[in-house]
Amino acid sequence: MFSKISRYRALDDVVTTDADGRRLSSRALRVAAVATGQFTHTIADADRLDQLATRYYQQPRNWWRICDANPEILSPQELLGAEPVVTYRCDISPGAGIPNLLRALTEMVGVSRAVLDGEATVVVTFNRLNLTMPDLAATMLAHGFTASAAKQIGRTGKQIVIPPNITG
Structure with missing residues (x-):
C-alpha cells in the first residue's frame, strides 16, 4: 500500500517466480528519469535535501528529484557532504619521518x-564515526609533527543539478 502522493503508487504490479518456484508479487522498478537540470545550486554547510526541495519545488518530499538529477553521487548524505567518511587536509611541520607518520x-x-x-x-580520509580530527592530530604530535587547523574537503561550495519542477 502506497500513499496517494507516492511516486511508486502508479507503478504496475509484477508477478515473478523465484528459484524455488514460489510466485512473488512486487511493484515494477521505478526507472529514474533522465533529468536535465535547468540550473544548479551551490551547496552550503547547512543545506538539507528536504529544505532544498521545499525551496525549489514547494514540497519537501521531492528531495529524491535532486538525487536522481545527480547520479554520480551515490547517497543523499554524500550529496550534501554529510557522509560518515570524510577527508581532511592538514598542514604539518616539515621533518623526517613522514613515511612513518x-x-x-x-x-x-x-x-x-x-x-x-x-x-x-x-x-x-577517515570514518568520523570511529575517529575525530583531534585523534589524528594527537597521532601526528606523537610522531613529532605539529598540525595546523585541518580543513574538511567536501561538497560545500560545489554545485549540484536542480532539475525542472515537472510533475508526473
Whole structure:
C-alpha cells in the first residue's frame, strides 16, 4: 500500500517466480528519469535535501528529484557532504619521518587513506564515526609533527543539478 502522493503508487504490479518456484508479487522498478537540470545550486554547510526541495519545488518530499538529477553521487548524505567518511587536509611541520607518520595514520581503525600532498600537507580520509580530527592530530604530535587547523574537503561550495519542477 502506497500513499496517494507516492511516486511508486502508479507503478504496475509484477508477478515473478523465484528459484524455488514460489510466485512473488512486487511493484515494477521505478526507472529514474533522465533529468536535465535547468540550473544548479551551490551547496552550503547547512543545506538539507528536504529544505532544498521545499525551496525549489514547494514540497519537501521531492528531495529524491535532486538525487536522481545527480547520479554520480551515490547517497543523499554524500550529496550534501554529510557522509560518515570524510577527508581532511592538514598542514604539518616539515621533518623526517613522514613515511612513518603516514603508516601510523593508515593503521588507525577508521582511516582508509593518508597521503602526502606537496611537501608538508597531509590528506586523510577517515570514518568520523570511529575517529575525530583531534585523534589524528594527537597521532601526528606523537610522531613529532605539529598540525595546523585541518580543513574538511567536501561538497560545500560545489554545485549540484536542480532539475525542472515537472510533475508526473
